[in-house]
Amino acid sequence: MGTKSSNSVLVVDDNQDLAENIAEILVLHGYAVVIATSAEEALPKALPQGPALLVTDFRLPGISGAELVRQVRQRRRHVRAVVISAYTDDRTVAAAREAGADFLPKPVDFGALSRILDAA
Amino acid sequence: MQNLTFFANIKLYVGFTDASSAALRELHPIAVPFFQPIVDDFYAAIEDHPGARQAITGGAAQIERLKQTLIRWMDKMLLGPHDEDYYELRARIGRMHVRIALPQQYMLTAMDRIRVRLLDVVRTRIGDDAAKVERIGTAVNQILDLELAIMLETYREDLESKHRNAERLATIGQFAASIGHELRNPLGVVESSLYLLRQHLKAEADVPAVKKHLDRIGAEVVRANKTIHDLLDLARNRPPQRRPTSLRELVDSAAEAALLPAAMTLHASIPPELTLNIDPDQTRQVLANLFINSSQALKGRGQIWVEGERSADGDVRVRVRDDGPGIPAEDRGRVFEALYTTKAKGSGLGLALCRRIMEAQGGGIEIEQRSDGASFLLTFPAGEPG
Secondary structure (H helix, E strand, C coil), X not given: CCCCCCCEEEEECCXXXXXXXXXXXXXXXXXXXXXXXCHHHHHHHHCCCCCCEEEEECCCCCCCHHHXXXXXXXXXXXXXXXXXXXXXXXXXXXXXXXXXXXXXXXXXXXXXXXXXXXXX | CCCCCHHHHHHHHHCCCHHHHHHHHHXXXXXXXXXXXXXXXXXXXXXXXXXXHCCCCCHHHHHHHHHHHHHHHHHHHHHXXXXXXXXXXXXXXXXXXXXXXXXXXXXXXXXXXXXXXXHHHHHHHCCCCHHHHHHHHHHHHHHHHHHHHHHHHHHHHHHHHHHHHHHHHHHHHHHHHHHHHHHHHHHHHHHHHHHHHHHHHHHHHHCHHHHHHHHHHHHHHHHHHHHHHHHHHHHHCCCCCCEEEEHHHXXXXXXXXXXCCCCEEEEEECCCCCEEEECHHHHHHHHHHHHHHHHHHCCCCEEEEEEEEECCCCCEEEEEEECCCCCCHHHHCCCCCCXXXXXXXXXXXXXXXXXXXXXHCCCEEEECCCCCCCEEEEEECCCCCC
């Protein structure tokens, strides 16, 4: 747990409870967090300006998490993104990486997540 | 049709009676001197033919053994008794042909060679009694028709069982994938809420009465995640990734993965240098599943033996047996089918997965008949050395 209050994270998951829990844990780790439950809701919070970190579910209603990462990073190259998913097949992982994100399987290992975010 | 067994039914159909059995017994002493030339001719034909030959991987030594087996086979065919035990024994031989993947057409033509040669003996060695020649010749034809029917039945059984299995695994796969993924989200919420609860409770999380329940929730979430992981593994059907693997080390790590209770003793008898070119993760799962089955059958108290060796034909055979109650004969044909279980709490996935893993590696798994305990034989084909 550090003092990273200058670092803010946008958390996107269509399961609102999970999004809130991830947010709460990240707050405990010293991050400021914004939540969205779809990519459509997340885009205006990320563009043209927004948190430097993005944690998003892969399967979302409408625009996918990978597509969200791609669109955000197209305009803001420095945004560090992590795609999380219950689907751990090669296609999902490859789609996340191609969009420029790290991949973490669900259930999320919060130690691994904070290591990725801290390195940003 | 009344409730006749398969064997009783085809005996009726070909007209095989006690008189047929008696006629074959009559032929036995006359035919015995011709067994060896018949067998030599039989295997000469197989060796001459590439398609049939490839089912025999063990070279001259194996052919010699198979010849002795065929002599005993003919001996038993003529002597009988042609009862249900006879059928069981023949069906086992048929399943062996299935296991070594002898194509059906060679089995058929090979059987026909035996028929021609035996009828030749009947025609030339019985004497002038035309009625006797006719009677014994008919019995020979009848018994060989029965043998054919049994062989074909084993091929059919095998095909049906594999087909049923593939269908079930595909269905399970679809269900498993959708349910598994769906469950990961609520479990993720439970897990993260548990984490947060611990943070909020601070020192109170260590109060024994509280800690006990927090720990239980945590442990059960881990267990549920493991089940989902296994289910998704089954659904994914990943092709084997082979690498040289020490069988002895693999057995040790499988025993660890099986989390055997302290009262279960595992005796491994495997040459230290025995190395296989296999998928270690999948094969470990096969061994661990067998260990878990043994442990459950033994209610957590008993012995497991693992014996592995490379046989003369280059195949590696690994026997896993226990001193438990064994597998009832009526279940043996079906225990490898997906969703078939004899356990109160079994999913019916373990042995189906074992079979799929072994067959994907070009090997096999079968149950061995024993009076004491259950015994599984894993076969890994010779292939390139590890």
